[in-house]
Amino acid sequence: MIGHGPEAIVADRVGVRLGGRAVLHDVSLRVRRGGWTTLIGPNGAGKTSLLRAIAGTVAHTGSVTVEGRELQALRPRARALGLATVPQTPLLPADMTVREYVLLGRTPHLGLLGRPGASDRGAVGEAIARLDLDRLADRRLDALSGWERQRAVLARALAQGAPVLLLDEPTTALDVGRQQEVLELVGELRTERGLTVLGAMHDLTLAGQYADRLALLDGGRLVGEGWPAEVLTETLIARHYRARVHVTEVDGVPVVLPARTEAAA
Amino acid sequence: MTTLPTGEQRRRRPPAGEHPRSWLLRRPAPAGELSWRWAAAGVATLVAALLGGLALGPAGIPPGAIAGDLVARLPWTDFGSPLSALDDAVLWELRAPRVVLGALVGATLALAGGAYQAVFRNPLADPYLLGAAAGAGLGATIAIVYAGSVPLPPAAFAGATAAVGGAYLLGRSVGGGRSTATLILAGVAMAAFLTALQTLLLQQDTENVRAVYAWLLGRLSTSGWADVLLVLPYAAVSVVAVLAHRRVLDALRVGDDEALGLGVPVARVRILVIGAATLGTAAAVAVSGLIGFVGIVVPHAVRLLAGSSYRVVLPLSALFVAAFLVLADVIARTALSPAELPIGVVTACIGAPFFVLVLRTTGAAST
Numbered sequence: 001m002i003g004h005g006p007e008a009i010v011a012d013r014v015g016v017r018l019g020g021r022a023v024l025h026d027v028s029l030r031v032r033r034g035g036w037t038t039l040i041g042p043n044g045a046g047k048t049s050l051l052r053a054i055a056g057t058v059a060h061t062g063s064v065t066v067e068g069r070e071l072q073a074l075r076p077r078a079r080a081l082g083l084a085t086v087p088q089t090p091l092l093p094a095d096m097t098v099r100e101y102v103l104l105g106r107t108p109h110l111g112l113l114g115r116p117g118a119s120d121r122g123a124v125g126e127a128i129a130r131l132d133l134d135r136l137a138d139r140r141l142d143a144l145s146g147w148e149r150q151r152a153v154l155a156r157a158l159a160q161g162a163p164v165l166l167l168d169e170p171t172t173a174l175d176v177g178r179q180q181e182v183l184e185l186v187g188e189l190r191t192e193r194g195l196t197v198l199g200a201m202h203d204l205t206l207a208g209q210y211a212d213r214l215a216l217l218d219g220g221r222l223v224g225e226g227w228p229a230e231v232l233t234e235t236l237i238a239r240h241y242r243a244r245v246h247v248t249e250v251d252g253v254p255v256v257l258p259a260r261t262e263a264a265a
Numbered sequence: 266m267t268t269l270p271t272g273e274q275r276r277r278r279p280p281a282g283e284h285p286r287s288w289l290l291r292r293p294a295p296a297g298e299l300s301w302r303w304a305a306a307g308v309a310t311l312v313a314a315l316l317g318g319l320a321l322g323p324a325g326i327p328p329g330a331i332a333g334d335l336v337a338r339l340p341w342t343d344f345g346s347p348l349s350a351l352d353d354a355v356l357w358e359l360r361a362p363r364v365v366l367g368a369l370v371g372a373t374l375a376l377a378g379g380a381y382q383a384v385f386r387n388p389l390a391d392p393y394l395l396g397a398a399a400g401a402g403l404g405a406t407i408a409i410v411y412a413g414s415v416p417l418p419p420a421a422f423a424g425a426t427a428a429v430g431g432a433y434l435l436g437r438s439v440g441g442g443r444s445t446a447t448l449i450l451a452g453v454a455m456a457a458f459l460t461a462l463q464t465l466l467l468q469q470d471t472e473n474v475r476a477v478y479a480w481l482l483g484r485l486s487t488s489g490w491a492d493v494l495l496v497l498p499y500a501a502v503s504v505v506a507v508l509a510h511r512r513v514l515d516a517l518r519v520g521d522d523e524a525l526g527l528g529v530p531v532a533r534v535r536i537l538v539i540g541a542a543t544l545g546t547a548a549a550v551a552v553s554g555l556i557g558f559v560g561i562v563v564p565h566a567v568r569l570l571a572g573s574s575y576r577v578v579l580p581l582s583a584l585f586v587a588a589f590l591v592l593a594d595v596i597a598r599t600a601l602s603p604a605e606l607p608i609g610v611v612t613a614c615i616g617a618p619f620f621v622l623v624l625r626t627t628g629a630a631s632t
Contacts, residue, residue: 052522055526056525056526057522057525057526075528075530076525076528076529076530076531077528077529077530078528079528080526080527080528081528083526084526085523085526087522087523087526090519090523091518091519091520091523092519093518093519093573095568095573096518096573096574100515100574101519104515104516104519104527105527107512107513107516107524107527107528107529108527108528110512113509113510113512114512115512160527
């Protein structure tokens, strides 16, 4: 998959309409191979729509190229081999076991009528071990805590073996320690396997600490893109989030602190 | 302060993470695969039911003679059948086609039910969800009312396939094919419309109400091997197509978007599986009438006992429903002999209490 430029994801003028309303206007974004870009922006900015357009689960205009291949020309199976998604609110069948669920990640490798072979079982076992789910492998999904579920979903994406990982709000519903843990884990997996990561997050400080690039969306448009320190400025956050924040720097990384307005204080 | 256990605590169910245990399954099979124990149990049940279906009946042929006849029919044996010519005809021209038909219809309805539950992600879906029953009912009513001009099985088959096809096109035209809810609503509308037409026809022609009613309750009394040959090609195509998709149907359990993200061409799989299930249902209904209940309850019982993966649910449901229908038919033709009970009544009378028993022993609510 080498030989088509340093970019793993190239979104070119991507537009999405939902229910007759344009929710994404001609957004262009590039993510370098092995990079980690996080989409930030207020609710309704179009973060999830952009991720869904790139994943190919929503109709869109413009073009998306993943690892040099135009996505709209690909069958779902070929697309799934290049790109794994961790959805914001995954549908977890209550009575499915963790191992069965992780095995679903191998679906694109099996095709419509195939059976899982030794390599599939190997990939499933490896993903389960990597996310420390061995003890829970035969547990039902409805018997897991939020943190265990998030790891099961990550294990499924990992078993898929795709070079690009899309993460929609991977820290939702996790406590601060588990938020750090999941992001550390994604960072480690990215280094170990040379993954390219594109995510969406609400916590600006965490987003800036883990991603190497941030892309700020507002009203369906890309309004800022760059290193965390370039995007996480008081001016940009005030303008696009309509929030009053102080941005300081700890160990060279911006920390965003919400400030109470004077009128309210 | 000491606390006494409350009633709630004493009646505590096993933790949700535990697999439902049963006398058959000591340990859950790995990752949703069909365990050999369950597969063997399914095959053994079906074989026992087939033999029972052959051996039992109002004609009172001794089982020993039937066994002798079966052996005599094997190649490399050279002793004559102990059966009289009449008994031989009863066994091979009346009972055998009924038994085979029961197994075929049962397997087809079970797979169609499981397939519908999978593509609609709805535990209450049954093979009649998109109007197959109403369409077949209208077709059969037309055939009965205008007796002679149209034979019943083709009329019922055409009615069922036309109803589901119509519901699918209707659902697509309003919902764009993305949402299963619009498809189900289109099926409900189609069924209501066709049932109304059928009622209208019947009201014009009340002398046929009894015949139509008997058909609606289902029966396996056949015109011999002809009915079996009529169903066989459709049942075979339907069974093979649905079973071949069992792994993909598991992937659909995580939702359309995620299944698409896993590389499943969701829309194509849905129309293919619905088409195959409908073909089988229409053929089954055409020869046996509306045998309700088995397509929905048996897959659930299997799910609770043996595991929820469609790789387990589909093949096991096919085996158990086939056996169940054969045995239900034995009861239907012997209980009030020489009169016959409608098989739909028998399946519901045995099946409902059995399902309650399964729910109680597994202590799990269906999901």
